[in-house]
Structures are given as C-alpha cells and as structure tokens.
Amino acid sequence: MARDRSTTTRNSEMQISEDDSRLLAMPGHLIRRLQQISFALFVDQAKAFEITPVQYAAMVAINNHPGIDQTALCNIVALDRSTVGDVVSRLEKKRLIKRLNGSVDRRTKSLYITPAGRKVIKDIEPAVQSTQRLILAPLKAGERGAFLRMLKELVHLNNEHSRAPLRLTRAPQRPRA
Amino acid sequence: MARDRSTTTRNSEMQISEDDSRLLAMPGHLIRRLQQISFALFVDQAKAFEITPVQYAAMVAINNHPGIDQTALCNIVALDRSTVGDVVSRLEKKRLIKRLNGSVDRRTKSLYITPAGRKVIKDIEPAVQSTQRLILAPLKAGERGAFLRMLKELVHLNNEHSRAPLRLTRAPQRPRA
DNA sequence: GGATATTGCTCAGTGTACCGACAATTTGGC
DNA sequence: GCCAAATTGTCGGTACACTGAGCAATATCC
Numbered sequence: 154m155a156r157d158r159s160t161t162t163r164n165s166e167m168q169i170s171e172d173d174s175r176l177l178a179m180p181g182h183l184i185r186r187l188q189q190i191s192f193a194l195f196v197d198q199a200k201a202f203e204i205t206p207v208q209y210a211a212m213v214a215i216n217n218h219p220g221i222d223q224t225a226l227c228n229i230v231a232l233d234r235s236t237v238g239d240v241v242s243r244l245e246k247k248r249l250i251k252r253l254n255g256s257v258d259r260r261t262k263s264l265y266i267t268p269a270g271r272k273v274i275k276d277i278e279p280a281v282q283s284t285q286r287l288i289l290a291p292l293k294a295g296e297r298g299a300f301l302r303m304l305k306e307l308v309h310l311n312n313e314h315s316r317a318p319l320r321l322t323r324a325p326q327r328p329r330a
Numbered sequence: 331m332a333r334d335r336s337t338t339t340r341n342s343e344m345q346i347s348e349d350d351s352r353l354l355a356m357p358g359h360l361i362r363r364l365q366q367i368s369f370a371l372f373v374d375q376a377k378a379f380e381i382t383p384v385q386y387a388a389m390v391a392i393n394n395h396p397g398i399d400q401t402a403l404c405n406i407v408a409l410d411r412s413t414v415g416d417v418v419s420r421l422e423k424k425r426l427i428k429r430l431n432g433s434v435d436r437r438t439k440s441l442y443i444t445p446a447g448r449k450v451i452k453d454i455e456p457a458v459q460s461t462q463r464l465i466l467a468p469l470k471a472g473e474r475g476a477f478l479r480m481l482k483e484l485v486h487l488n489n490e491h492s493r494a495p496l497r498l499t500r501a502p503q504r505p506r507a
Numbered sequence: 508g509g510a511t512a513t514t515g516c517t518c519a520g521t522g523t524a525c526c527g528a529c530a531a532t533t534t535g536g537c
Numbered sequence: 538g539c540c541a542a543a544t545t546g547t548c549g550g551t552a553c554a555c556t557g558a559g560c561a562a563t564a565t566c567c
Contacts, residue, residue: 172393187361190491193492207554415547416523438546
C-alpha cells in the first residue's frame with residue numbers, strides 16, 4: 154500500500170490505486186454514491202419546485218392520509234420522529250401542509266395537505282417520473298426490473314436493521330415488566 | 331386517493347394504501363432506504379470503533395496516499411470540499427490522522443494516517459467485511475454478483491450527475507477567457 | 508380512580524452532504 | 538515579473554438523519 158508520494162507531486166492529480174478500488178467497489182460505498190446521485194437528480198429535475206425527495210414523500214403520504222399524525226407518518230416514509238418533525242415544519246413554513254392539534258389525542262399533530270400542496274404534488278409528477286427513469290437509465294432495459302426487484306428485497310428483508318423501520322401496523326411492542 | 335379518515339382513527343395504526351405503494355416502490359425511495367440500512371449496519375458492526383462509513387473511507391484513502399490534500403481526497407471518496415473538511419477535522423480530533431500545512435503549495439493541508447489510525451483500519455476490517463456481507467445477505471447467492479455489477483454501472487455512468495463526482499485525474503477544466 | 512407505564516412531540520447534540528462566498532495562494536499569459 | 542484567473546480550504550446557511558433526554562398527555566393495571 155501507499156504507493157505514491159503526494160507530498161512532492163502536485164495537488165489533485167491523483168491516480169486511483171488498487172487499494173482504493175477495493176474501497177470503491179464495496180456495496181456500502183456504492184449505495185451511498187447512488188443515493189447522492191439519486192438525490193441530486195431529483196432536486197435538479199424538480200428544481201422549479203424547490204422540493205427534496207423526502208419532502209415529496211411526506212407530502213404524498215399526508216395527501217393519502219388526511220389528518221395523519223407525525224408518528225404514523227414516520228412509519229410510512231421510514232424516518233425517525235425528529236427528522237419528520239423537521240421535515241413537516243419546513244413544509245408548513247412553505248404552506249404546503251397544515252398542522253393542527255389533534256382533537257382526539259391532544260399530544261398529536263394532525264397533518265393536512267393544503268390546496269397549494271395538492272397543486273405541487275400534481276405539477277411535480279413529470280419531474281418525479283423522469284427522475285426515476287434517469288436513475289435507472291444506465292441499465293439495459295431488461296435489467297431494470299431485476300434491479301428494482303432486488304432493491305425491494307434488500308430493503309424489505311433488511312427493514313429491521315434500519316433505525317427507522319417501515320411499520321405497516323402498530324408494532325408488537327411492549328412485553329411488560 | 332385519501333381513503334381513510336385518520337382524524338377519527340387512533341394514532342399510528344395506519345394501513346398502507348395503494349397510493350403509498352406507488353411511492354414506496356420508486357427507485358429513489360428504495361435507494362434512500364437502502365442507504366439508511368447500510369449506514370446503520372456499518373455503525374452497528376463497527377460500534378467498538380465509533381467510526382462512520384465516510385470516516386472509514388477517508389482513512390483508507392489517506393492511508394493509500396500519504397500526504398494527500400483535501401481536494402484530491404474529495405475526488406476519491408466523492409464528497410465536496412466542505413464535507414471533507416468536516417470529516418477530516420473530526421478524524422484529526424480523534425487523532426486518527428494528522429493534518430500538516432502543505433510544503434509545496436501553502437494553501438493545501440497534507441493528510442497523514444497516524445499509528446492509531448493505522449491500527450483502527452486493521453482492526454476494523456472484519457466489521458467492514460461482515461457489513462458488506464449483511465447488506466447483500468437477503469439476496470440469493472447467485473444474484474449478488476449481478477446486483478453489485480449493476481450498482482457499479484449505475485454509479486459510474488451516472489457519475490457526472492452527482493454533485494461531487496469521482497475524478498480519477500484532474501478534470502479537463504478551465505477554458506480560459 | 509390513582510399509581511404507573513407508554514406514547515407523541517420537541518430540543519439539543521452529532522454527523523453527513525450540499526451551495527455560495529471569501530481570503531490566501533498559486534498559476535498562466537504576456 | 539506583473540496581473541488576472543483559477544484553486545484550496547474555511548465559513549455560514551440549509552437539509553436530512555439519528556440518539557437521548559424531557560414534558561405533557563394518554564393508556565393500563567390493580
């Protein structure tokens with residue numbers, strides 16, 4: 154290892170070594186890169202709306218479930234409660250959703266899409282579709298289905314390893330002391 | 331759309347609707363989830379070292395290229411200069427790397443692994459390997475190679491869409507005025 | 508019905524990841 | 538060798554993402 158002497162060579166003219174290739178070929182590293190790319194493509198395609206992928210996901214879920222509370226939203230979009238708090242507060246500031254105090258359970262906040270938010274969901278649709286297309290564009294047409302299927306398997310079967318796992322219904326929690 | 335009335339139903343008991351499924355099956359959403367999982371698995375497997383995937387990547391690259399400057403490091407690990415600045419400053423605080431003023435170009439910082447850092451790279455290796463294995467574990471053995479190959483293609487061919495693309499040599503930049 | 512446990516949300520703290528702007532420095536054109 | 542252009546690292550700002558602590562409200566056990 155350590156095959157060059159950057160101290161004496163000039164700045165960013167850097168050759169990738171074999172040791173680097175080991176790192177760069179790791180699944181974890183490639184997944185991180187693909188997430189960066191996917192995020193950048195979305196933001197770029199949807200730049201007229203100034204919306205991020207997570208903000209979009211939250212808006213769609215709120216639109217599908219009017220009055221949903223933040224914890225239930227966590228379970229759909231797979232984020233922890235703190236992050237969801239941040240995301241919905243940004244959406245509220247942009248007046249794309251409303252946040253009301255829950256009438257049944259006064260601890261909760263009930264989330265609703267606004268007319269402006271509904272319009273964004275509708276108008277942004279082409280950008281969302283083209284983003285998904287662009288992400289998979291480098292694959293051959295026949296490979297895309299297989300890749301997507303494996304992606305789903307990896308996410309669903311590794312679900313419990315995530316810090317904010319998707320929960321379809323209330324978890325089988327609390328074996329009491 | 332909007333098939334339930336969460337206002338009257340109780341808290342996080344939430345059924346996933348068909349509209350949600352459209353969202354949850356998007357490549358971009360799945361990639362984000364897989365990155366969360368991959369990150370969590372790494373941190374968990376390597377918890378004895380309190381090291382993140384990006385910190386590990388930076389340490390390996392610095393070990394492979396003693397004296398590398400921060401911009402060249404960006405091009406290997408695919409992060410922008412601000413992020414690399416944060417990452418190396420955390421590694422320096424933990425005394426896993428050293429940061430010296432460049433002798434040739436006084437704008438740069440020359441990065442070096444410390445003995446402690448070298449030991450971490452060595453000792454953490456089993457955790458890194460088991461992480462990579464766990465990420466792909468849900469796939470059938472015969473599928474893993476294909477998935478990894480497609481992942482590489484997606485990253486390399488979409489490279490330019492990333493905000494911090496991998497650069498093997500100095501970019502063909504600067505057509506001067 | 509009252510003690511106890513659980514839940515919903517927020518806050519502070521840490522870390523990744525980006526952008527745009529900046530001073531110091533180097534480089535390229537002449 | 539001088540000056541304009543380019544580069545390096547930092548800083549402030551924004552956003553995602555998680556942990557752990559804490560408060561208020563609700564639910565549960567007896």
